[in-house]
Amino acid sequence: MxxxxxxxxxxxxxxxxxxxxxxxxxxxxxxxxxxxxxxxxxxxxxxxxxxxxxxxxxxxxxxxxxxxxxxxxxxxxxxxxxxxxxxxxxxxxxxxxxxxxxxxxxxxxxxxxxxxxxxxxxxxxxxxxxxxxxxxxxxxxxxxxxxxxxxxxxxxxxxxxxxxxxxxxxxxxxxxxxxxxxFNGERIPWSLQIKAVGQPGHGSKLYDDSASENLTKSIEISVNMVFLKAGTPSPDGFVMNLQPSEAEAGFDIRIPPTADLVALEKRLVEEWAPVARNMSYKLWRFDQNLSGKQLLTGxxxxxxxxxxxxxxxxxxxxxxxxxxxxxxxxxxxxxxxxxxxxxxxxxxxxxxxxxxxxxxxxxxxxxxxxxxxxxxxxxxxxxxxxx
Ligand SMILES: [Zn+2]
CATH class of the missing domain: 3.40.630.10 (Zn peptidases)
Incomplete structure (x- = not known):
């Protein structure tokens, strides 16, 4: 050399x-x-x-x-x-x-x-x-x-x-x-929370549309789950004979600036958080300051x-x-x-x-x-x- x-x-x-x-x-x-x-x-x-x-x-x-x-x-x-x-x-x-x-x-x-x-x-x-x-x-x-x-x-x-x-x-x-x-742009971190509600019920009952069941159907999507929340707290953990009336999960998703947000929200409504399964969602940019700016270089x-x-x-x-x-x-x-x-x-x-x-x-x-x-x-x- x-x-x-x-x-x-x-x-x-x-x-x-x-x-x-x-x-x-x-x-x-x-x-x-x-x-x-x-x-x-x-x-x-x-x-x-x-x-x-x-x-x-x-x-x-x-x-x-x-x-x-x-x-x-x-x-x-x-x-x-x-x-x-x-x-x-x-x-x-x-x-x-x-x-x-x-x-x-x-x-x-x-x-x-x-x-x-x-x-x-x-x-x-x-x-x-x-x-x-x-x-x-x-x-x-x-x-x-x-x-x-x-x-x-x-x-x-x-x-x-x-x-x-x-x-x-x-x-x-x-x-x-x-x-x-x-690289002329980068994926932008967004936060997604989905929530399911359902009738609470005794832990011994088997019925459809419980909050946990509704949520479970949505969390098999292939994005990173960062939290999962359900259950009724008790002094030493959770009440074990009660099905919760709410269940929630949070995801870190990375969306390219070129993505079609309308299409994404449509999928959210139809597949990940459908009203038919008593579900709702919240979607927001992790860094709020990034919105509305040109984030792609020509x-x-x-x-x-x-x-x-x-x-x-x-x-x-x-x-x-x-x-x-x-x-x-x-x-x-x-x-x-x-x-x-x-x-x-x-x-x-x-x-x-x-x-x-x-x-x-x-x-x-x-x-x-x-x-x-x-x-x-x-x-x-x-x-x-x-x-
Ligand atoms: Zn580096």
Missing amino acids: ALDSKAIISRFQDYLRINTVQPNPDYYAAANFIKLQAQSISLQYQPIEFVQGKPIVLLKWAGSEPSLPAILLNSHVDVVPFEAEKWDHPPLGAEIDEDGRIYARGTQDMKSVGMQYLEAIRKLVASGYKPLRSVYVTFVPDEEIGGADGVGRFVESEIFKSLSIAVVLDEGLPSPTESYRV NDNSNPWWVLLQNAVNEAGGKTSEPEIFPASTDSRYFRKAGLPAFGFSPISNTPSLLHDHNEYLSQAEYLKGIDMYVSIIKAFTSYSSP
Whole structure:
């Protein structure tokens, strides 16, 4: 491996070894590390602390045309916990095996991406490239616990508004094939509660349409049940010889922004909570603030950033798949809610998705190739001169 590749990998390993594991991530150690990286490539460094102990690191590579809106490259610093005994390598060790795979929490989600942004900029700076648009790189806290104190606070701030951002890149998912996955929206958590009522009766009677029976018919649907509630409490548990007059269940359901809500409610009324079985339901968005906003980023030719992204990846020898809806929540939703186009894109192909799993790894070759993708993307985005 070439000397500069070795240095690139070793910087990635250094970042992986910083303990940013929830629930006690060492954000200051990470911020110090990023500060040193930024200094070595002459990026402006600004730590912002909306919440004590949870710095957001904002880096800037100034463009030559400050009137053009800027590019934002976002990554979260925190990672999810691990069960070290179920790993074949220490989860904070960043060991490399004989196949060139780097093992550590964050190799996929998403310390890789944060460092790849910086390595791509390092290469562009070294080549003498001068961007028209400014590039901001953010390293944010708390994505893994919802992001409210991270990007949630950031997008609401005057600092953020002053940056004048045109487009955001954030995390995606690894692809098992050679095509990179791109995400232009994400499923939105909704809460569903269904309730059945029925005649109470003595526990010895067998009759139709009891509340419990009516509810049971609905809970075999294939979504995540988060609670189940029925019964008449007694001092030491439940009254055992009485059929309850009410039974309730709650579900966490994830609905893509493209879903037809009218059709969904129709199914709810007809199949999951039919009046004929004495049932009713309540359906609401888990995050009420998300309603009524444009939550999908354009993925056709009318969005120049999408066209630029695809072309840039192609030019670097990669391929993108058709944009998808991310199955869970990421920080991208805050940017989209703020009205910005945001793409979820982690340049990881030919790799199983091991986010939050044991033995999370990324191969050195895939990591290095991803840097070349960002070199191409950052070049394309920052040289795009239409306002
Ligand atoms: Zn992530």
